[in-house]
Amino acid sequence: MKEFILLLLFCHVASPVTHSLKYFFTGSTQVPNFPEFVAVALVDEVQIGHCDSNIKRAEPKQEWMNKVIADDPQHLQWYTAHCMRSQQAFKAELEALKQRFNQTGGVHTYQRIVGCEWDDETGDYVNSYEQHGYDGEDWLVLDLKTLTWIAPTPQAVITKQNWDNDRDRLARKKNFLSHICIDWLKKYVDYGKSTLQRTVLPSVFLHQKSPSSPVSCHATGFYPDRVMLFWMKDGEELQDLMDKGEILPNHDGTFQTSVQLDVSSVKPEDWGKYECVFQLSGVKEDIVTKLNGAEIKTNQDPPQFPTALVIGVVVGLLLAICIAGVLIWRRNNNGFKPAVKHFREFIC
Structure with missing residues:
Protein backbone atom coordinates (compact mmCIF):
# COMPACT_ATOMS: atom_id res chain seq x y z
CA MET A 1 0.00 0.00 0.00
CA LYS A 2 1.31 3.38 -0.88
CA GLU A 3 2.12 5.99 1.76
CA PHE A 4 1.20 9.55 0.98
CA ILE A 5 3.61 12.23 2.15
CA LEU A 6 2.28 15.45 3.61
CA LEU A 7 4.02 17.96 1.34
CA LEU A 8 2.54 21.06 2.89
CA LEU A 9 1.31 21.17 6.44
CA PHE A 10 -2.20 22.43 5.76
CA CYS A 11 -2.70 20.84 2.35
CA HIS A 12 -5.16 17.98 2.08
CA VAL A 13 -4.33 14.76 0.32
CA ALA A 14 -5.05 15.02 -3.38
CA SER A 15 -7.88 13.01 -4.91
CA PRO A 16 -6.71 9.57 -6.01
CA VAL A 17 -6.19 9.06 -9.74
CA THR A 18 -3.98 5.96 -9.75
CA HIS A 19 -5.73 2.58 -9.82
CA SER A 20 -4.16 -0.82 -9.35
CA LEU A 21 -4.92 -4.42 -10.30
CA LYS A 22 -3.03 -7.07 -8.32
CA TYR A 23 -2.97 -10.85 -8.33
CA PHE A 24 -1.65 -12.80 -5.33
CA PHE A 25 -0.82 -16.50 -5.68
CA THR A 26 0.26 -18.71 -2.76
CA GLY A 27 1.21 -22.38 -2.80
CA SER A 28 1.95 -24.12 0.49
CA THR A 29 2.87 -27.50 1.92
CA GLN A 30 1.81 -29.22 5.14
CA VAL A 31 -0.51 -26.48 6.40
CA PRO A 32 -3.47 -28.28 8.06
CA ASN A 33 -6.96 -27.21 7.01
CA PHE A 34 -5.66 -24.71 4.48
CA PRO A 35 -5.77 -25.05 0.67
CA GLU A 36 -2.50 -26.02 -1.00
CA PHE A 37 -3.08 -23.19 -3.46
CA VAL A 38 -4.87 -19.84 -3.09
CA ALA A 39 -5.22 -17.00 -5.58
CA VAL A 40 -6.92 -13.64 -5.13
CA ALA A 41 -7.41 -10.61 -7.36
CA LEU A 42 -7.70 -7.06 -6.04
CA VAL A 43 -8.59 -3.73 -7.59
CA ASP A 44 -7.54 -0.70 -5.55
CA GLU A 45 -6.88 -3.12 -2.64
CA VAL A 46 -10.48 -4.43 -2.81
CA GLN A 47 -10.78 -8.18 -3.37
CA ILE A 48 -12.72 -8.86 -6.58
CA GLY A 49 -12.11 -12.58 -7.05
CA HIS A 50 -10.86 -15.74 -5.36
CA CYS A 51 -10.03 -19.33 -6.19
CA ASP A 52 -8.24 -22.15 -4.41
CA SER A 53 -7.41 -25.83 -4.69
CA ASN A 54 -10.48 -26.80 -2.64
CA ILE A 55 -13.23 -25.08 -4.61
CA LYS A 56 -11.35 -25.58 -7.94
CA ARG A 57 -12.95 -22.58 -9.60
CA ALA A 58 -12.78 -18.81 -9.66
CA GLU A 59 -15.49 -16.91 -7.79
CA PRO A 60 -16.35 -13.18 -7.93
CA LYS A 61 -16.24 -11.30 -4.63
CA GLN A 62 -17.99 -8.08 -5.65
CA GLU A 63 -21.52 -7.62 -6.96
CA TRP A 64 -20.32 -5.52 -9.86
CA MET A 65 -18.01 -8.34 -10.96
CA ASN A 66 -21.15 -10.37 -11.70
CA LYS A 67 -22.00 -7.74 -14.32
CA VAL A 68 -18.53 -8.11 -15.84
CA ILE A 69 -19.04 -11.88 -16.06
CA ALA A 70 -22.58 -11.55 -17.45
CA ASP A 71 -21.27 -9.34 -20.24
CA ASP A 72 -18.26 -11.60 -20.88
CA PRO A 73 -18.77 -15.19 -19.61
CA GLN A 74 -15.36 -16.26 -20.93
CA HIS A 75 -13.76 -13.89 -18.45
CA LEU A 76 -14.57 -16.15 -15.49
CA GLN A 77 -13.65 -19.24 -17.49
CA TRP A 78 -10.21 -17.78 -18.17
CA TYR A 79 -9.67 -17.14 -14.46
CA THR A 80 -10.71 -20.67 -13.52
CA ALA A 81 -8.45 -22.24 -16.15
CA HIS A 82 -5.53 -20.02 -15.16
CA CYS A 83 -6.09 -20.84 -11.49
CA MET A 84 -5.93 -24.58 -12.14
CA ARG A 85 -2.82 -24.28 -14.32
CA SER A 86 -1.12 -22.14 -11.68
CA GLN A 87 -1.97 -24.67 -8.99
CA GLN A 88 -0.09 -27.42 -10.82
CA ALA A 89 2.83 -25.11 -11.61
CA PHE A 90 3.13 -23.99 -7.99
CA LYS A 91 3.07 -27.57 -6.74
CA ALA A 92 5.94 -28.51 -9.06
CA GLU A 93 7.89 -25.35 -8.21
CA LEU A 94 7.57 -26.00 -4.48
CA GLU A 95 9.05 -29.46 -4.88
CA ALA A 96 11.91 -28.07 -6.96
CA LEU A 97 12.62 -25.35 -4.42
CA LYS A 98 12.68 -27.79 -1.51
CA GLN A 99 15.27 -29.82 -3.37
CA ARG A 100 17.25 -26.68 -4.18
CA PHE A 101 17.42 -25.81 -0.48
CA ASN A 102 17.92 -29.45 0.65
CA GLN A 103 14.58 -29.46 2.48
CA THR A 104 12.18 -32.34 3.02
CA GLY A 105 9.12 -31.89 5.22
CA GLY A 106 7.75 -28.91 7.09
CA VAL A 107 5.73 -25.84 6.15
CA HIS A 108 6.91 -24.08 3.00
CA THR A 109 5.33 -21.41 0.82
CA TYR A 110 5.87 -20.19 -2.71
CA GLN A 111 4.25 -16.90 -3.71
CA ARG A 112 3.84 -14.65 -6.72
CA ILE A 113 2.46 -11.15 -7.08
CA VAL A 114 1.54 -9.73 -10.48
CA GLY A 115 0.10 -6.28 -11.00
CA CYS A 116 -0.24 -3.05 -12.91
CA GLU A 117 -1.17 0.57 -12.21
CA TRP A 118 -2.94 3.14 -14.33
CA ASP A 119 -3.65 6.87 -13.96
CA ASP A 120 -7.26 7.54 -14.92
CA GLU A 121 -6.74 11.31 -14.97
CA THR A 122 -3.91 11.37 -17.49
CA GLY A 123 -4.76 8.03 -19.08
CA ASP A 124 -1.12 7.00 -18.68
CA TYR A 125 0.28 3.59 -17.87
CA VAL A 126 2.07 3.94 -14.51
CA ASN A 127 3.74 0.67 -13.56
CA SER A 128 3.71 -3.13 -13.85
CA TYR A 129 5.54 -5.80 -11.90
CA GLU A 130 5.93 -9.49 -11.17
CA GLN A 131 7.71 -10.86 -8.11
CA HIS A 132 8.23 -14.37 -6.74
CA GLY A 133 9.05 -15.37 -3.18
CA TYR A 134 9.87 -18.50 -1.24
CA ASP A 135 9.36 -18.93 2.49
CA GLY A 136 8.88 -15.20 2.97
CA GLU A 137 11.99 -14.07 1.08
CA ASP A 138 12.50 -12.66 -2.40
CA TRP A 139 13.13 -15.34 -5.01
CA LEU A 140 12.93 -13.72 -8.45
CA VAL A 141 11.86 -10.27 -9.68
CA LEU A 142 11.04 -9.42 -13.30
CA ASP A 143 12.78 -6.39 -14.82
CA LEU A 144 10.33 -5.31 -17.52
CA LYS A 145 12.75 -2.83 -19.08
CA THR A 146 15.35 -5.46 -19.90
CA LEU A 147 12.95 -8.44 -19.92
CA THR A 148 15.26 -10.34 -17.59
CA TRP A 149 14.90 -11.78 -14.11
CA ILE A 150 16.72 -10.49 -11.05
CA ALA A 151 17.98 -13.19 -8.66
CA PRO A 152 18.41 -11.84 -5.08
CA THR A 153 19.92 -15.12 -3.80
CA PRO A 154 22.57 -17.50 -5.23
CA GLN A 155 20.07 -20.38 -5.21
CA ALA A 156 17.88 -18.49 -7.69
CA VAL A 157 20.57 -17.97 -10.33
CA ILE A 158 19.91 -21.27 -12.14
CA THR A 159 16.19 -20.52 -12.36
CA LYS A 160 16.95 -16.98 -13.52
CA GLN A 161 19.07 -18.27 -16.37
CA ASN A 162 16.42 -20.77 -17.46
CA TRP A 163 13.67 -18.16 -17.34
CA ASP A 164 15.80 -15.58 -19.15
CA ASN A 165 16.28 -18.02 -22.01
CA ASP A 166 12.53 -18.56 -22.43
CA ARG A 167 11.96 -15.52 -24.62
CA ASP A 168 8.44 -16.55 -25.71
CA ARG A 169 7.30 -16.72 -22.09
CA LEU A 170 8.86 -13.33 -21.38
CA ALA A 171 7.10 -11.81 -24.39
CA ARG A 172 3.76 -13.15 -23.15
CA LYS A 173 4.39 -11.68 -19.69
CA LYS A 174 5.28 -8.29 -21.15
CA ASN A 175 2.12 -8.29 -23.26
CA PHE A 176 -0.05 -9.17 -20.25
CA LEU A 177 1.54 -6.67 -17.87
CA SER A 178 1.75 -3.78 -20.34
CA HIS A 179 -1.54 -4.23 -22.20
CA ILE A 180 -4.00 -6.89 -21.03
CA CYS A 181 -3.64 -6.04 -17.33
CA ILE A 182 -4.20 -2.33 -18.02
CA ASP A 183 -7.22 -3.02 -20.26
CA TRP A 184 -8.80 -5.20 -17.58
CA LEU A 185 -8.05 -2.64 -14.88
CA LYS A 186 -9.81 0.06 -16.89
CA LYS A 187 -12.80 -2.24 -17.35
CA TYR A 188 -12.99 -3.08 -13.65
CA VAL A 189 -12.73 0.57 -12.59
CA ASP A 190 -15.56 1.44 -14.99
CA TYR A 191 -17.85 -1.38 -13.80
CA GLY A 192 -17.05 -0.88 -10.13
CA LYS A 193 -16.80 2.91 -9.95
CA SER A 194 -19.79 3.25 -7.61
CA THR A 195 -17.89 1.14 -5.07
CA LEU A 196 -14.26 1.89 -5.87
CA GLN A 197 -14.67 5.67 -6.08
CA ARG A 198 -16.84 6.13 -2.99
CA THR A 199 -15.68 7.89 0.18
CA VAL A 200 -16.57 6.73 3.69
CA LEU A 201 -15.56 8.61 6.82
CA PRO A 202 -14.25 6.68 9.84
CA PRO A 306 -18.50 -0.82 18.64
CA THR A 307 -19.43 -4.32 17.50
CA ALA A 308 -18.62 -3.42 13.90
CA LEU A 309 -15.14 -2.34 14.97
CA VAL A 310 -14.43 -5.60 16.80
CA ILE A 311 -15.63 -7.63 13.84
CA GLY A 312 -13.65 -5.39 11.51
CA VAL A 313 -10.42 -5.86 13.43
CA VAL A 314 -10.70 -9.66 13.60
CA VAL A 315 -12.07 -10.35 10.14
CA GLY A 316 -9.84 -7.69 8.62
CA LEU A 317 -6.82 -9.59 9.87
CA LEU A 318 -8.28 -12.83 8.53
CA LEU A 319 -8.74 -11.24 5.12
CA ALA A 320 -5.18 -9.98 5.15
CA ILE A 321 -3.93 -13.48 5.88
CA CYS A 322 -6.17 -15.00 3.21
CA ILE A 323 -4.92 -12.57 0.59
CA ALA A 324 -1.37 -13.62 1.19
CA GLY A 325 -2.16 -17.27 1.84
CA VAL A 326 0.03 -18.23 4.78
CA LEU A 327 2.40 -15.26 4.62
CA ILE A 328 1.46 -11.61 4.43
CA TRP A 329 3.04 -10.31 1.25
CA ARG A 330 4.16 -6.77 1.84
CA ARG A 331 6.04 -4.96 -0.86
CA ASN A 332 8.46 -3.09 1.37
CA ASN A 333 11.62 -2.17 -0.53
CA ASN A 334 10.67 -4.92 -3.00
CA GLY A 335 10.83 -7.57 -0.32
CA PHE A 336 8.81 -10.21 1.45
CA LYS A 337 8.04 -10.01 5.15
CA PRO A 338 7.03 -13.08 7.17
CA ALA A 339 3.64 -12.98 8.86
CA VAL A 340 3.42 -13.34 12.62
CA LYS A 341 -0.05 -14.85 12.78
CA HIS A 342 -1.55 -17.93 11.11
CA PHE A 343 -5.27 -18.50 10.69
CA ARG A 344 -5.08 -21.94 9.13
CA GLU A 345 -8.76 -22.77 9.42
CA PHE A 346 -9.95 -19.66 7.61
CA ILE A 347 -10.56 -19.61 3.85
CA CYS A 348 -11.98 -16.57 2.07
Whole structure:
Protein backbone atom coordinates (compact mmCIF):
# COMPACT_ATOMS: atom_id res chain seq x y z
CA MET A 1 0.00 0.00 0.00
CA LYS A 2 1.31 3.38 -0.88
CA GLU A 3 2.12 5.99 1.76
CA PHE A 4 1.20 9.55 0.98
CA ILE A 5 3.61 12.23 2.15
CA LEU A 6 2.28 15.45 3.61
CA LEU A 7 4.02 17.96 1.34
CA LEU A 8 2.54 21.06 2.89
CA LEU A 9 1.31 21.17 6.44
CA PHE A 10 -2.20 22.43 5.76
CA CYS A 11 -2.70 20.84 2.35
CA HIS A 12 -5.16 17.98 2.08
CA VAL A 13 -4.33 14.76 0.32
CA ALA A 14 -5.05 15.02 -3.38
CA SER A 15 -7.88 13.01 -4.91
CA PRO A 16 -6.71 9.57 -6.01
CA VAL A 17 -6.19 9.06 -9.74
CA THR A 18 -3.98 5.96 -9.75
CA HIS A 19 -5.73 2.58 -9.82
CA SER A 20 -4.16 -0.82 -9.35
CA LEU A 21 -4.92 -4.42 -10.30
CA LYS A 22 -3.03 -7.07 -8.32
CA TYR A 23 -2.97 -10.85 -8.33
CA PHE A 24 -1.65 -12.80 -5.33
CA PHE A 25 -0.82 -16.50 -5.68
CA THR A 26 0.26 -18.71 -2.76
CA GLY A 27 1.21 -22.38 -2.80
CA SER A 28 1.95 -24.12 0.49
CA THR A 29 2.87 -27.50 1.92
CA GLN A 30 1.81 -29.22 5.14
CA VAL A 31 -0.51 -26.48 6.40
CA PRO A 32 -3.47 -28.28 8.06
CA ASN A 33 -6.96 -27.21 7.01
CA PHE A 34 -5.66 -24.71 4.48
CA PRO A 35 -5.77 -25.05 0.67
CA GLU A 36 -2.50 -26.02 -1.00
CA PHE A 37 -3.08 -23.19 -3.46
CA VAL A 38 -4.87 -19.84 -3.09
CA ALA A 39 -5.22 -17.00 -5.58
CA VAL A 40 -6.92 -13.64 -5.13
CA ALA A 41 -7.41 -10.61 -7.36
CA LEU A 42 -7.70 -7.06 -6.04
CA VAL A 43 -8.59 -3.73 -7.59
CA ASP A 44 -7.54 -0.70 -5.55
CA GLU A 45 -6.88 -3.12 -2.64
CA VAL A 46 -10.48 -4.43 -2.81
CA GLN A 47 -10.78 -8.18 -3.37
CA ILE A 48 -12.72 -8.86 -6.58
CA GLY A 49 -12.11 -12.58 -7.05
CA HIS A 50 -10.86 -15.74 -5.36
CA CYS A 51 -10.03 -19.33 -6.19
CA ASP A 52 -8.24 -22.15 -4.41
CA SER A 53 -7.41 -25.83 -4.69
CA ASN A 54 -10.48 -26.80 -2.64
CA ILE A 55 -13.23 -25.08 -4.61
CA LYS A 56 -11.35 -25.58 -7.94
CA ARG A 57 -12.95 -22.58 -9.60
CA ALA A 58 -12.78 -18.81 -9.66
CA GLU A 59 -15.49 -16.91 -7.79
CA PRO A 60 -16.35 -13.18 -7.93
CA LYS A 61 -16.24 -11.30 -4.63
CA GLN A 62 -17.99 -8.08 -5.65
CA GLU A 63 -21.52 -7.62 -6.96
CA TRP A 64 -20.32 -5.52 -9.86
CA MET A 65 -18.01 -8.34 -10.96
CA ASN A 66 -21.15 -10.37 -11.70
CA LYS A 67 -22.00 -7.74 -14.32
CA VAL A 68 -18.53 -8.11 -15.84
CA ILE A 69 -19.04 -11.88 -16.06
CA ALA A 70 -22.58 -11.55 -17.45
CA ASP A 71 -21.27 -9.34 -20.24
CA ASP A 72 -18.26 -11.60 -20.88
CA PRO A 73 -18.77 -15.19 -19.61
CA GLN A 74 -15.36 -16.26 -20.93
CA HIS A 75 -13.76 -13.89 -18.45
CA LEU A 76 -14.57 -16.15 -15.49
CA GLN A 77 -13.65 -19.24 -17.49
CA TRP A 78 -10.21 -17.78 -18.17
CA TYR A 79 -9.67 -17.14 -14.46
CA THR A 80 -10.71 -20.67 -13.52
CA ALA A 81 -8.45 -22.24 -16.15
CA HIS A 82 -5.53 -20.02 -15.16
CA CYS A 83 -6.09 -20.84 -11.49
CA MET A 84 -5.93 -24.58 -12.14
CA ARG A 85 -2.82 -24.28 -14.32
CA SER A 86 -1.12 -22.14 -11.68
CA GLN A 87 -1.97 -24.67 -8.99
CA GLN A 88 -0.09 -27.42 -10.82
CA ALA A 89 2.83 -25.11 -11.61
CA PHE A 90 3.13 -23.99 -7.99
CA LYS A 91 3.07 -27.57 -6.74
CA ALA A 92 5.94 -28.51 -9.06
CA GLU A 93 7.89 -25.35 -8.21
CA LEU A 94 7.57 -26.00 -4.48
CA GLU A 95 9.05 -29.46 -4.88
CA ALA A 96 11.91 -28.07 -6.96
CA LEU A 97 12.62 -25.35 -4.42
CA LYS A 98 12.68 -27.79 -1.51
CA GLN A 99 15.27 -29.82 -3.37
CA ARG A 100 17.25 -26.68 -4.18
CA PHE A 101 17.42 -25.81 -0.48
CA ASN A 102 17.92 -29.45 0.65
CA GLN A 103 14.58 -29.46 2.48
CA THR A 104 12.18 -32.34 3.02
CA GLY A 105 9.12 -31.89 5.22
CA GLY A 106 7.75 -28.91 7.09
CA VAL A 107 5.73 -25.84 6.15
CA HIS A 108 6.91 -24.08 3.00
CA THR A 109 5.33 -21.41 0.82
CA TYR A 110 5.87 -20.19 -2.71
CA GLN A 111 4.25 -16.90 -3.71
CA ARG A 112 3.84 -14.65 -6.72
CA ILE A 113 2.46 -11.15 -7.08
CA VAL A 114 1.54 -9.73 -10.48
CA GLY A 115 0.10 -6.28 -11.00
CA CYS A 116 -0.24 -3.05 -12.91
CA GLU A 117 -1.17 0.57 -12.21
CA TRP A 118 -2.94 3.14 -14.33
CA ASP A 119 -3.65 6.87 -13.96
CA ASP A 120 -7.26 7.54 -14.92
CA GLU A 121 -6.74 11.31 -14.97
CA THR A 122 -3.91 11.37 -17.49
CA GLY A 123 -4.76 8.03 -19.08
CA ASP A 124 -1.12 7.00 -18.68
CA TYR A 125 0.28 3.59 -17.87
CA VAL A 126 2.07 3.94 -14.51
CA ASN A 127 3.74 0.67 -13.56
CA SER A 128 3.71 -3.13 -13.85
CA TYR A 129 5.54 -5.80 -11.90
CA GLU A 130 5.93 -9.49 -11.17
CA GLN A 131 7.71 -10.86 -8.11
CA HIS A 132 8.23 -14.37 -6.74
CA GLY A 133 9.05 -15.37 -3.18
CA TYR A 134 9.87 -18.50 -1.24
CA ASP A 135 9.36 -18.93 2.49
CA GLY A 136 8.88 -15.20 2.97
CA GLU A 137 11.99 -14.07 1.08
CA ASP A 138 12.50 -12.66 -2.40
CA TRP A 139 13.13 -15.34 -5.01
CA LEU A 140 12.93 -13.72 -8.45
CA VAL A 141 11.86 -10.27 -9.68
CA LEU A 142 11.04 -9.42 -13.30
CA ASP A 143 12.78 -6.39 -14.82
CA LEU A 144 10.33 -5.31 -17.52
CA LYS A 145 12.75 -2.83 -19.08
CA THR A 146 15.35 -5.46 -19.90
CA LEU A 147 12.95 -8.44 -19.92
CA THR A 148 15.26 -10.34 -17.59
CA TRP A 149 14.90 -11.78 -14.11
CA ILE A 150 16.72 -10.49 -11.05
CA ALA A 151 17.98 -13.19 -8.66
CA PRO A 152 18.41 -11.84 -5.08
CA THR A 153 19.92 -15.12 -3.80
CA PRO A 154 22.57 -17.50 -5.23
CA GLN A 155 20.07 -20.38 -5.21
CA ALA A 156 17.88 -18.49 -7.69
CA VAL A 157 20.57 -17.97 -10.33
CA ILE A 158 19.91 -21.27 -12.14
CA THR A 159 16.19 -20.52 -12.36
CA LYS A 160 16.95 -16.98 -13.52
CA GLN A 161 19.07 -18.27 -16.37
CA ASN A 162 16.42 -20.77 -17.46
CA TRP A 163 13.67 -18.16 -17.34
CA ASP A 164 15.80 -15.58 -19.15
CA ASN A 165 16.28 -18.02 -22.01
CA ASP A 166 12.53 -18.56 -22.43
CA ARG A 167 11.96 -15.52 -24.62
CA ASP A 168 8.44 -16.55 -25.71
CA ARG A 169 7.30 -16.72 -22.09
CA LEU A 170 8.86 -13.33 -21.38
CA ALA A 171 7.10 -11.81 -24.39
CA ARG A 172 3.76 -13.15 -23.15
CA LYS A 173 4.39 -11.68 -19.69
CA LYS A 174 5.28 -8.29 -21.15
CA ASN A 175 2.12 -8.29 -23.26
CA PHE A 176 -0.05 -9.17 -20.25
CA LEU A 177 1.54 -6.67 -17.87
CA SER A 178 1.75 -3.78 -20.34
CA HIS A 179 -1.54 -4.23 -22.20
CA ILE A 180 -4.00 -6.89 -21.03
CA CYS A 181 -3.64 -6.04 -17.33
CA ILE A 182 -4.20 -2.33 -18.02
CA ASP A 183 -7.22 -3.02 -20.26
CA TRP A 184 -8.80 -5.20 -17.58
CA LEU A 185 -8.05 -2.64 -14.88
CA LYS A 186 -9.81 0.06 -16.89
CA LYS A 187 -12.80 -2.24 -17.35
CA TYR A 188 -12.99 -3.08 -13.65
CA VAL A 189 -12.73 0.57 -12.59
CA ASP A 190 -15.56 1.44 -14.99
CA TYR A 191 -17.85 -1.38 -13.80
CA GLY A 192 -17.05 -0.88 -10.13
CA LYS A 193 -16.80 2.91 -9.95
CA SER A 194 -19.79 3.25 -7.61
CA THR A 195 -17.89 1.14 -5.07
CA LEU A 196 -14.26 1.89 -5.87
CA GLN A 197 -14.67 5.67 -6.08
CA ARG A 198 -16.84 6.13 -2.99
CA THR A 199 -15.68 7.89 0.18
CA VAL A 200 -16.57 6.73 3.69
CA LEU A 201 -15.56 8.61 6.82
CA PRO A 202 -14.25 6.68 9.84
CA SER A 203 -14.99 6.39 13.51
CA VAL A 204 -12.06 7.78 15.50
CA PHE A 205 -11.30 7.09 19.15
CA LEU A 206 -8.38 7.22 21.59
CA HIS A 207 -7.10 4.23 23.53
CA GLN A 208 -4.42 3.72 26.20
CA LYS A 209 -3.50 0.34 27.71
CA SER A 210 -2.20 1.86 30.94
CA PRO A 211 -1.42 5.34 32.27
CA SER A 212 2.24 4.88 31.25
CA SER A 213 1.48 3.55 27.75
CA PRO A 214 1.36 5.58 24.54
CA VAL A 215 -2.03 6.95 23.52
CA SER A 216 -3.29 5.32 20.32
CA CYS A 217 -5.52 7.25 17.93
CA HIS A 218 -7.50 4.63 16.02
CA ALA A 219 -9.53 5.29 12.88
CA THR A 220 -11.71 2.53 11.42
CA GLY A 221 -14.37 2.16 8.74
CA PHE A 222 -12.90 4.56 6.17
CA TYR A 223 -12.60 4.21 2.40
CA PRO A 224 -10.47 4.53 0.31
CA ASP A 225 -7.20 3.56 2.00
CA ARG A 226 -5.44 6.76 0.91
CA VAL A 227 -5.34 8.59 4.21
CA MET A 228 -3.14 10.55 6.56
CA LEU A 229 -3.39 10.03 10.32
CA PHE A 230 -1.01 11.96 12.54
CA TRP A 231 -0.60 13.87 15.80
CA MET A 232 -0.16 17.63 15.96
CA LYS A 233 0.85 20.02 18.70
CA ASP A 234 0.08 23.72 18.42
CA GLY A 235 -0.62 23.32 14.71
CA GLU A 236 2.61 21.50 13.91
CA GLU A 237 2.89 17.83 12.93
CA LEU A 238 4.87 15.72 15.37
CA GLN A 239 7.47 13.24 14.13
CA ASP A 240 9.69 11.95 16.92
CA LEU A 241 6.88 11.05 19.34
CA MET A 242 4.68 9.22 16.81
CA ASP A 243 4.53 5.56 15.82
CA LYS A 244 2.32 4.99 12.77
CA GLY A 245 0.58 1.68 12.20
CA GLU A 246 -0.23 -0.07 8.95
CA ILE A 247 -3.49 0.34 7.04
CA LEU A 248 -5.44 -2.91 7.44
CA PRO A 249 -8.65 -4.13 5.77
CA ASN A 250 -11.97 -4.58 7.56
CA HIS A 251 -14.51 -7.28 6.76
CA ASP A 252 -16.82 -4.87 4.93
CA GLY A 253 -14.25 -3.53 2.46
CA THR A 254 -13.31 -0.49 4.53
CA PHE A 255 -9.98 0.07 6.28
CA GLN A 256 -8.50 0.87 9.67
CA THR A 257 -5.25 2.33 10.95
CA SER A 258 -3.79 3.92 14.07
CA VAL A 259 -1.01 6.20 15.24
CA GLN A 260 0.48 6.23 18.72
CA LEU A 261 1.68 9.21 20.73
CA ASP A 262 4.28 8.90 23.49
CA VAL A 263 2.84 10.98 26.34
CA SER A 264 5.41 10.01 28.98
CA SER A 265 7.07 13.41 28.73
CA VAL A 266 3.88 15.42 28.19
CA LYS A 267 2.74 17.50 31.14
CA PRO A 268 -0.94 17.05 32.07
CA GLU A 269 -1.58 20.76 31.59
CA ASP A 270 -0.24 20.49 28.00
CA TRP A 271 -2.51 17.67 26.85
CA GLY A 272 -4.98 20.14 25.36
CA LYS A 273 -2.32 21.25 22.88
CA TYR A 274 -2.26 17.85 21.15
CA GLU A 275 -4.65 16.77 18.41
CA CYS A 276 -5.04 13.63 16.31
CA VAL A 277 -5.78 14.58 12.70
CA PHE A 278 -7.38 12.28 10.13
CA GLN A 279 -7.34 13.27 6.44
CA LEU A 280 -9.15 11.27 3.76
CA SER A 281 -8.30 11.65 0.10
CA GLY A 282 -10.92 13.72 -1.71
CA VAL A 283 -12.52 15.05 1.50
CA LYS A 284 -11.84 18.67 2.42
CA GLU A 285 -12.69 18.57 6.11
CA ASP A 286 -10.30 16.95 8.60
CA ILE A 287 -11.49 14.86 11.53
CA VAL A 288 -9.72 16.31 14.57
CA THR A 289 -9.69 14.53 17.94
CA LYS A 290 -8.21 16.41 20.89
CA LEU A 291 -6.06 14.62 23.45
CA ASN A 292 -8.51 14.52 26.32
CA GLY A 293 -7.95 12.16 29.24
CA ALA A 294 -11.69 11.87 29.86
CA GLU A 295 -12.24 10.56 26.32
CA ILE A 296 -9.50 7.93 26.33
CA LYS A 297 -10.58 4.29 26.56
CA THR A 298 -8.38 2.03 28.67
CA ASN A 299 -8.04 -1.69 29.30
CA GLN A 300 -9.62 -1.14 32.70
CA ASP A 301 -12.81 0.23 31.11
CA PRO A 302 -15.76 -2.07 30.44
CA PRO A 303 -15.79 -3.15 26.78
CA GLN A 304 -17.33 -0.30 24.84
CA PHE A 305 -15.90 -0.84 21.38
CA PRO A 306 -18.50 -0.82 18.64
CA THR A 307 -19.43 -4.32 17.50
CA ALA A 308 -18.62 -3.42 13.90
CA LEU A 309 -15.14 -2.34 14.97
CA VAL A 310 -14.43 -5.60 16.80
CA ILE A 311 -15.63 -7.63 13.84
CA GLY A 312 -13.65 -5.39 11.51
CA VAL A 313 -10.42 -5.86 13.43
CA VAL A 314 -10.70 -9.66 13.60
CA VAL A 315 -12.07 -10.35 10.14
CA GLY A 316 -9.84 -7.69 8.62
CA LEU A 317 -6.82 -9.59 9.87
CA LEU A 318 -8.28 -12.83 8.53
CA LEU A 319 -8.74 -11.24 5.12
CA ALA A 320 -5.18 -9.98 5.15
CA ILE A 321 -3.93 -13.48 5.88
CA CYS A 322 -6.17 -15.00 3.21
CA ILE A 323 -4.92 -12.57 0.59
CA ALA A 324 -1.37 -13.62 1.19
CA GLY A 325 -2.16 -17.27 1.84
CA VAL A 326 0.03 -18.23 4.78
CA LEU A 327 2.40 -15.26 4.62
CA ILE A 328 1.46 -11.61 4.43
CA TRP A 329 3.04 -10.31 1.25
CA ARG A 330 4.16 -6.77 1.84
CA ARG A 331 6.04 -4.96 -0.86
CA ASN A 332 8.46 -3.09 1.37
CA ASN A 333 11.62 -2.17 -0.53
CA ASN A 334 10.67 -4.92 -3.00
CA GLY A 335 10.83 -7.57 -0.32
CA PHE A 336 8.81 -10.21 1.45
CA LYS A 337 8.04 -10.01 5.15
CA PRO A 338 7.03 -13.08 7.17
CA ALA A 339 3.64 -12.98 8.86
CA VAL A 340 3.42 -13.34 12.62
CA LYS A 341 -0.05 -14.85 12.78
CA HIS A 342 -1.55 -17.93 11.11
CA PHE A 343 -5.27 -18.50 10.69
CA ARG A 344 -5.08 -21.94 9.13
CA GLU A 345 -8.76 -22.77 9.42
CA PHE A 346 -9.95 -19.66 7.61
CA ILE A 347 -10.56 -19.61 3.85
CA CYS A 348 -11.98 -16.57 2.07
